[in-house]
Amino acid sequence: MSASDEALRLTATDLRMATFRLARRLRCARAVDAMSDAQLAVLATLRMHGTRTITALAERERVTAPSMTSMINGLEEQGYVRRTPDEADRRRVLVDITDAGDEIVAQTLRQRDDLLVGMMSELHFTDDELKTLRDASALMRRVVEP
Amino acid sequence: MSASDEALRLTATDLRMATFRLARRLRCARAVDAMSDAQLAVLATLRMHGTRTITALAERERVTAPSMTSMINGLEEQGYVRRTPDEADRRRVLVDITDAGDEIVAQTLRQRDDLLVGMMSELHFTDDELKTLRDASALMRRVVEP
DNA sequence: TATTGTTATACTCTATAACTATA
DNA sequence: TATAGTTATAGAGTATAACAATA
Numbered sequence: 026m027s028a029s030d031e032a033l034r035l036t037a038t039d040l041r042m043a044t045f046r047l048a049r050r051l052r053c054a055r056a057v058d059a060m061s062d063a064q065l066a067v068l069a070t071l072r073m074h075g076t077r078t079i080t081a082l083a084e085r086e087r088v089t090a091p092s093m094t095s096m097i098n099g100l101e102e103q104g105y106v107r108r109t110p111d112e113a114d115r116r117r118v119l120v121d122i123t124d125a126g127d128e129i130v131a132q133t134l135r136q137r138d139d140l141l142v143g144m145m146s147e148l149h150f151t152d153d154e155l156k157t158l159r160d161a162s163a164l165m166r167r168v169v170e171p
Numbered sequence: 172m173s174a175s176d177e178a179l180r181l182t183a184t185d186l187r188m189a190t191f192r193l194a195r196r197l198r199c200a201r202a203v204d205a206m207s208d209a210q211l212a213v214l215a216t217l218r219m220h221g222t223r224t225i226t227a228l229a230e231r232e233r234v235t236a237p238s239m240t241s242m243i244n245g246l247e248e249q250g251y252v253r254r255t256p257d258e259a260d261r262r263r264v265l266v267d268i269t270d271a272g273d274e275i276v277a278q279t280l281r282q283r284d285d286l287l288v289g290m291m292s293e294l295h296f297t298d299d300e301l302k303t304l305r306d307a308s309a310l311m312r313r314v315v316e317p
Numbered sequence: 318t319a320t321t322g323t324t325a326t327a328c329t330c331t332a333t334a335a336c337t338a339t340a
Numbered sequence: 341t342a343t344a345g346t347t348a349t350a351g352a353g354t355a356t357a358a359c360a361a362t363a
Contacts, residue, residue, distance in 0.1 A: 029298070036301045036308075037287040041197060041280075043311035048194035049212075050315045051187060053233070063353065066195075079322060087199070092354055094323060099352075116321040116362045134187070141183040144314050152175070154310055155182045161307030162182075164300055165189035168290050169196050207354095209330065225345060238331055240346060245329075262339045262344040 040165070054140045056132035064100055067093075068130045071106065071122040078117050105129060186311070200286045202278035210246055213239075214276045217252065217268040224263050251275060 052062060063086070070085055071077060077085070083093035097120055100106040105126030111117035122130075150158075198208060209232070216231055217223060223231070229239035243266055246252040251272030257263035268276075296304075 032298070032301055033291060033296070034284065034288055036305050037284050037291060039305050039308035040193075041283055041287055043308035043315075044190050044193045044197070046315045047186075047190045047311050051190070061352070080320085088353085089355060090322065091324080091356080095353070114321085114363070118322070134184075137187050138180065138183050141187055141314070142180055145179060145183060148313055150179070150310070152178070155178055157303055157306045158182050158310055159185050160303045162185035162189035164296070164304055165193050167294055168287070169189075169192045207329070226343085234330085235332060236345065237333080237347080241330070257344095260340075260344085264345065 044165075050144075051137045051141060054133070054136045056129050056136060059103075060129065060133070063088075063096060064105075065130065065133060067096060067100065068105060068122055068126050071120065072127055072130050076119050076121050078111070078119060082120060100126070190311075196290075197283045197287060200279070200282045202275050202282060205249075206275065206279070209234075209242060210251075211276065211279060213242060213246065214251055214268055214272050217266065218273055218276050222265050222267050224257070224265060228266060246272070 083090045107121050109119045229236045253267050255265045
């Protein structure tokens with residue numbers, strides 16, 4: 026293993042640990058206590074990418090179609106999504122986020138940002154440290170982007 | 172809101188998004204498919220901090236005592252933890268990780284690191300970029316540390 | 318025949334309430 | 341009386357298998 030392979034692996038381990046701990050901490054914050062992570066992830070996907078079929082949502086969330094049917098049932102009962110039959114292909118069901126669903130996601134993201142801002146502000150990060158975090162965020166997004 | 176408050180909030184939003192996406196992606200990798208995130212988190216806690224009571228584990232994982240009893244039942248049946256009565260206070264049950272449990276956690280963390288190294292190596296990060304990621308990891312750990 | 322979605326069934330993780338044993 | 345843990349029960353999220361409707 027070369028010196029730079031070693032540096033890459035050490036960096037990966039550091040980043041993996043820090044990422045899991047921070048995500049775990051922030052995940053507690055949500056607008057509605059009854060909202061699960063799974064439901065929130067579906068709403069966030071619909072909010073960002075727009076109308077999707079059950080199968081497309083299942084693939085994106087890496088769950089089975091029956092699981093997604095069940096989750097959409099729950100979200101529909103709570104009024105956060107709506108089903109519309111696809112007239113062009115009548116096997117399909119199009120799932121949309123409602124205004125209420127949009128607002129719940131927005132509130133949750135705001136609350137997580139508030140929590141993180143609160144935790145960060147106690148540490149009085151310098152401008153350089155904030156820049157390091159922003160630069161790292163951009164690098165992390167390149168890692169996960171397809 | 173001052174200019175630096177604004178920078179803090181923008182940084183927090185960037186970091187929150189990058190952290191959730193990366194954690195979500197890495198969470199898929201685990202040594203045993205039958206192992207849930209919840210079980211893995213309990214094992215990782217026992218591995219890092221040693222023997223704990225049911226109540227202490229429940230508090231740390233932010234679940235109720237009955238939930239933790241049930242999770243420990245599952246882990247015990249799989250041979251990843253062991254229960255020992257506390258002779259000093261016989262209401263208590265001490266939970267330990269077994270060698271098999273230790274190995275499962277180690278394998279999962281290795282697999283996640285392998286996955287992350289694989290994703291990162293395709294991007295050919297420079298030494299400076301790796302340093303940015305390591306520095307940011309240290310800052311993120313300061314944010315979550317108590 | 319293949320695809321889309323649903324229903325049926327079962328297991329895990331979660332909760333609250335009620336219980337036993339011990340301090 | 342308070343604490344530690346378990347059992348009973350219920351709801352959500354997950355899976356696989358079997359099914360109906362449509363392409």
